[in-house]
Amino acid sequence: MSDVSRYAFINAKLRARIGDLHTHALVENMIKAPNLAEAIATLSGTRHDSLFRVYEETGDLQMVELALFEEEVGYHKELLKYLDSRTGKFVNVLLEKIEEANLKNAVRLWFSASVMKHPISYRSAYIDKDVIVNDIDYTKMINALTWDDLVKATEGTPYHEVYSHFTAESISSQGLFHIENMVDHLWYRRLFESFDDLSRKDEEVARSIYLVDVDIKNILSIIRYGLYYDFKKEQMGEIFIPYGDVYRLLKEDLDDGQLEVNSARKIIGRLYPEAEDILEKMDMIAHPDISKSDMATYTLRFEHYLNDRRNREFTGILSGDPFTVGTMLAYIFLRKAEDNMIKGILSAKYYHWDEERIRRELN
Secondary structure, eight states: OOHHHHHHHHHHHHHHHHTTTTOHHHHHHHHHOSSHHHHHHTTTTSTTHHHHHHHHHHOOHHHHHHHHHHHHHHHHHHHHTTSOHHHHHHHHHHHHHHHHHHHHHHHHHHHHHHTSOOOOTTGGGGSOOSOSSSOOOHHHHHTOSSHHHHHHTTTTSTTHHHHTTOOHHHHHHHOSHHHHHHHHHHHHHHHHHHGGGSOHHHHHHHHHHHHHHHHHHHHHHIIIIIIISOOOHHHHHHHSOSOHHHHHHHHHHHHHTOOOHHHHHHHHHHHOGGGHHHHHHTOTTTOTTOOHHHHHHHHHHHHHHHHHHHHHHHHHGGGSOTTSTHHHHHHHHHHHHHHHHHHHHHHHHHTTOOHHHHHHHHO
């Protein structure tokens, strides 16, 4: 089947579904619901009816969140039914991003039990134990008696190369930050390698989208770790994902040992001039007396800008060539955005936020 005929079928289905996403009535009804139970009840009879059924049976919000996670796995796997092997390999890598989140949660549970000595029996129920992409025994990982036993449970998966780099001693002394950072690096490497199997047009679309996505992730690393935690140049070099324009320009400074927050700000401002006014106010060099609360405000504003930029990148491809992987990427992005909105509203209802605060946070 040609790319045109295959994508004509798939994208027609996906565009119809995209039209149903972020329905104003659903969101409004959830926000206006007087409590958590009523907010979840608004999902009854919708495409998220399974979430309502789970809450009706368990009364457990975390089980609802697990069901939402399983929905995300489900619509990725559904896409695989319509794709050829090379595009399917690419979508499998996208699915591995979800798998990595599940894997991180399993390792965090092991860390809580084995290192921090916290009880975890009730929390292990909120991990998806099914095979997502790779055959991983999550129960064996969570209940591993030693770090070596946990590592052994990852044999035969892409993650084994990361986990085998660490020891029980390094995990106990350093925590999970570095290992989770390496897992992120692994995924981006596999993602960009998967582009080579795509058609020329699909590769162009995917690469353009994810190069911006990497830029945004690296910018957030500068903001979060360079400003808040004052990471050293060597540490920042380890954190940066080695793709995209931000990394390319920052690497010159990193190699020269000259990376400073101020120079990083200038690089970001040059690449993303729309954010220059926010960045100027976040410049800790020029404004050393800025308060932590003000810094948090500006950081949130900048994260909103970056999220809007990512949104425009993904949704903008809907106006491009209809016979590429672009529509599928937009669909996945918008489904995830809807999932996050539902999760955010339900969490707000759990903590008894009023309607005004929920709207303010969502906006």
